[in-house]
Each structure stands twice: as structure tokens, then as C-alpha cells.
Amino acid sequence: MAAWASNLMQRLGSKDFRSYLMSTHFWGPVANWGIPLSAIADFSSSPEKISGKMTSALTLYSLLFMRFAWMVNPRNYLLFACHATNEVAQLVQLYRFVDYNGGIAKVLKEGAQNMKESKVAAKTETKTD
Numbered sequence: 001m002a003a004w005a006s007n008l009m010q011r012l013g014s015k016d017f018r019s020y021l022m023s024t025h026f027w028g029p030v031a032n033w034g035i036p037l038s039a040i041a042d043f044s045s046s047p048e049k050i051s052g053k054m055t056s057a058l059t060l061y062s063l064l065f066m067r068f069a070w071m072v073n074p075r076n077y078l079l080f081a082c083h084a085t086n087e088v089a090q091l092v093q094l095y096r097f098v099d100y101n102g103g104i105a106k107v108l109k110e111g112a113q114n115m116k117e118s119k120v121a122a123k124t125e126t127k128t129d
Helices: 002-012 015-021 024-032 034-044 052-071 077-100 104-128
Strands: none
Touching: 024 034, 024 077, 034 052, 034 077, 052 077, 077 104
């Protein structure tokens, strides 16, 4: 047990570990942990406050950065863990949003209707200019 602790202390005190602590491979993921922690904290809040567009964007964002963290050399496991956690948290929030708003069919129908309305508004706006 003492040898294990001594070995751990040597690794933590090494120049490589201090260099890692001063790199973006460490501080980038540490700063990013605010996003999944915030989403997890919001699990107990009302689903009426959830933005479907923002949650969808954050889901895609985390999916892309999970791939980035895996493909970058050397692999950034801390960033990957952060975005994997955020991916799950955002998917839970997206489920809560869809469930609160009447199911997937209703949400997709309203989204399509909003897109049509925004296209009509954009066309009338360009005609008046």
C-alpha cells in the first residue's frame, strides 16, 4: 500500500504531470464541465423552461466534440468524458422537453409550422424593403 502511494506521489510530482496541468488539455475540459453540471442541475426544474433549439444544438455540439476529443493526438479523455456526460444530460433534457410539449409528433409538426411562418415573414419583409 505504501509503495502504491509513493508511486502515485512521484507521478503527481513529475514534470510531465505539472506540464499537463498547465495545458489546454486539462483546463479546457475543466472549464467545459460547467455545461453538463448545469444541465444536470436543471433536471429538477420545470420542463417549460427548456429550450428545444438550444438543447438540440448542445446535443450536436457535444457529439462533435466527443469525436474531436477521441481523434486529437494525444487523446483527451477528460474532454471526452465531459462531452459524453453532457450528451447524456442534454438527451435527458430533450426527452423532458418533448414529453412536456405533447410528444414527438406534435413537436415536429409545430416546428414545421414555425419554419413555414418564418419563410412567409422573410418573403414579405424583403418585398416591403
